[in-house]
Amino acid sequence: MNLRSPGPWRSRLSAGVLLLGLAAAGAFALGACGSSSSSPTTVTTTTTLPAGTPAVTITSSGVSPRQIEINVGQRVTFVNNDTVSHEIASDPHPVHTDCPAINEVGGLAPGANRATGVFTIARTCGYHDHGQPDNTSLQGTIIIH
Numbered sequence: 349m350n351l352r353s354p355g356p357w358r359s360r361l362s363a364g365v366l367l368l369g370l371a372a373a374g375a376f377a378l379g380a381c382g383s384s385s386s387s388p389t390t391v392t393t394t395t396t397l398p399a400g401t402p403a404v405t406i407t408s409s410g411v412s413p414r415q416i417e418i419n420v421g422q423r424v425t426f427v428n429n430d431t432v433s434h435e436i437a438s439d440p441h442p443v444h445t446d447c448p449a450i451n452e453v454g455g456l457a458p459g460a461n462r463a464t465g466v467f468t469i470a471r472t473c474g475y476h477d478h479g480q481p482d483n484t485s486l487q488g489t490i491i492i493h
């Protein structure tokens with residue numbers, strides 16, 4: 349009976365080798381995952397909006413595009429590339445009650461940008477520059493699908 353004792357010992361050793369192999373494979377998978385997720389962060393800059401961000405740009409000639417279409421759950425970012433400040437607000441002036449998400453943009457200094465809140469209802473929203481409520485070049489439409 350004593351001669352059979354090396355049998356179980358050998359099977360335990362091979363089980364240990366198998367576990368070591370699994371641990372090595374796990375460490376390799378973690379390393380590969382970590383290296384692939386770190387590369388996009390180095391490309392990000394503070395001045396460029398992420399690709400695909402719905403945006404309206406303000407210049408001395410007005411807002412562009414005058415009409416922008418988005419989906420429910422999205423925001424619109426307003427970029428002030430004019431040399432003077434602007435204040436984006438929901439229609440109707442002066443109560444701004446149609447689409448409160450637009451009022452989150454508010455005042456924009458030259459060079460500044462800010463996003464609206466999330467649009468949660470499919471509808472059409474108008475906005476204007478609250479400081480120049482009669483300037484039609486600073487009025488636009490956001491269509492939410």
Ligand SMILES: [Cu+2]
Pocket residue numbers: 437440441442443444476477478479481
């Ligand atoms: Cu207003």
